[in-house]
Structures are given as C-alpha cells and as structure tokens.
Amino acid sequence: MTICRAKDYKELSRKAANVIAAQVIMKPDCVLGLATGSSPIGTYEQLIEWYKKGDLDFSKVSSVNLDEYKGLNPENDQSYRYFMNTHFFDHVNIDKANTSVPDGLEPDSDKACRKYDEIIEKSGGVDLQLLGLGHNGHIGFNEPCDIFPSGTHCVDLAPSTIEANKRFFASETDVPRQAYTMGIRSIMLAKKIVVVVSGEDKSDILKKVVCGPITPQVPASILKLHPDVVIVADEAALSKM
Ligand code: GLP
Numbered sequence: 001m002t003i004c005r006a007k008d009y010k011e012l013s014r015k016a017a018n019v020i021a022a023q024v025i026m027k028p029d030c031v032l033g034l035a036t037g038s039s040p041i042g043t044y045e046q047l048i049e050w051y052k053k054g055d056l057d058f059s060k061v062s063s064v065n066l067d068e069y070k071g072l073n074p075e076n077d078q079s080y081r082y083f084m085n086t087h088f089f090d091h092v093n094i095d096k097a098n099t100s101v102p103d104g105l106e107p108d109s110d111k112a113c114r115k116y117d118e119i120i121e122k123s124g125g126v127d128l129q130l131l132g133l134g135h136n137g138h139i140g141f142n143e144p145c146d147i148f149p150s151g152t153h154c155v156d157l158a159p160s161t162i163e164a165n166k167r168f169f170a171s172e173t174d175v176p177r178q179a180y181t182m183g184i185r186s187i188m189l190a191k192k193i194v195v196v197v198s199g200e201d202k203s204d205i206l207k208k209v210v211c212g213p214i215t216p217q218v219p220a221s222i223l224k225l226h227p228d229v230v231i232v233a234d235e236a237a238l239s240k241m
Pocket of ligand 1: 035036038040066131132133135141161165
C-alpha cells in the first residue's frame with residue numbers, strides 16, 4: 001500500500017487524476033471502476049480538463065461503477081447514474097453504452113446483483129478501481145459487518161452512512177435505506193486501486209484503515225492485502241498519522 005500525500009484537495013485531485021490518466025494512456029481500452037461521493041469530484045474535473053485540452057481520449061474506455069441506491073431512477077438527481085453523467089460522462093468522449101451502474105430500479109435484489117456480476121465479468125476485469133472512503137470505513141457501499149461480502153449484493157445502509165449522505169437529499173427521510181454495491185472480492189480483483197481521501201473528518205478512519213487490523217468491521221482495511229493500492233490523501237486526512 002502506497003500513501004501519496006497531497007497538500008490539499010486540489011493537489012490530491014490532480015495526483016489521482018494523473019494515475020488514472022496514465023492508465024488510459026497506457027491502455028486506451030481499459031476498464032475503469034468508478035466511484036461517486038464528493039471525494040472523486042475534483043479528480044473527474046481534472047480528467048475533464050485534460051480531455052478538453054486534447055491530452056486524453058476515453059473513446060475506447062469502458063467503466064463499471066461501484067454502487068447505486070436501490071429504488072432510485074437513473075434520472076433522479078441523487079442517483080449515482082445521474083452523478084456519473086453530470087460529473088464525468090457528459091463531459092468526455094466515453095461511449096455511455098460502455099458505462100455500467102447497478103440497476104437501482106430492479107426491485108428483485110438477487111436479479112439485480114446477478115446481472116451486475118455478469119456485467120463485471122463480461123468487462124474482462126477492472127484495470128483500475130477508483131475508491132472513496134466512508135466515515136465508517138466503507139468502500140462502495142460495503143458497510144461494516146461480520147464477513148467481507150464477495151460479489152454484488154444489496155445492503156441496508158448504516159445509520160452513519162444515511163446521516164453522512166443526507167446532505168445531498170431534501171431531508172433524511174428521502175435517503176434510500178438500501179443500495180446495490182459491488183462486493184469486496186470484485187473490488188480486490190481490480191489490477192490497481194486508487195483511494196482518494198480528503199478532510200480532517202476522514203483522519204480517524206484513515207488511520208484505522210492503514211494502521212489497524214484487517215477486519216470486516218473496517219471494510220477498507222482489506223485493501224492492505226491488495227498488491228497495488230495507492231491512497232491519495234490530503235494533509236488534513238493524514239493529520240492523525
Ligand atoms: C458514499 C459512496 C461511497 C463513497 C463514500 C464517501 O456513500 N457509496 O462510494 O466513497 O460514501 O463519500 P464522500 O467522498 O462524499 O465522503
């Protein structure tokens with residue numbers, strides 16, 4: 001596990017975007033595992049800037065996203081499909097037909113999860129997975145639990161996650177209680193993983209992830225077993241280490 005220290009969010013975003021840009025340049029038809037949340041927004045903005053300058057070409061890239069709220073329609077401005085379109089896909093030349101997000105509108109969880117695992121498998125494997133980090137150590141929506149979940153599954157969101165994500169909704173009651181998320185095994189199968197962590201409010205959990213034991217109670221702690229992980233964090237997030 002490599003830790004890459006950035007001065008602030010802007011520098012963190014540029015460093016993370018550099019790793020992704022290198023991936024796209026080295027393998028133009030790569031499969032990117034993409035994440036939502038506030039942490040990767042600056043990374044997407046930087047990639048868009050380089051694309052507009054003519055330095056990057058996403059035409060052959062395909063992507064699989066980590067997760068989606070169960071019950072939200074893709075046009076809902078809080079859905080992760082909407083997030084990906086507005087923060088990234090609409091601004092670069094990626095073919096949206098080659099981008100996948102779990103189907104939040106599929107009410108049958110088993111079916112939705114099976115379908116998504118098939119999509120991941122058919123993609124041929126994720127070359128680079130971008131991750132954010134939840135305040136409770138979640139990655140994707142893999143919440144703390146007793147075992148590391150393997151494939152795509154439906155989760156009941158932890159109260160702390162509902163609390164953290166309510167800022168994006170009109171009220172707490174509007175936050176969906178369930179989500180479909182890629183499992184830990186699928187995340188760990190990515191060839192390379194980049195985790196973006198920003199802000200003092202992430203400093204305690206980042207310390208637990210990096211310095212604490214590997215446990216499903218801190219899902220991101222398993223990343224220590226991956227051979228190629230870089231955590232790009234700003235000074236505020238690294239302040240407890
Ligand atoms: C959300 C997402 C995660 C994200 C995390 C952190 O609930 N499902 O993929 O990494 O929470 O979000 P943020 O970057 O806004 O702190």
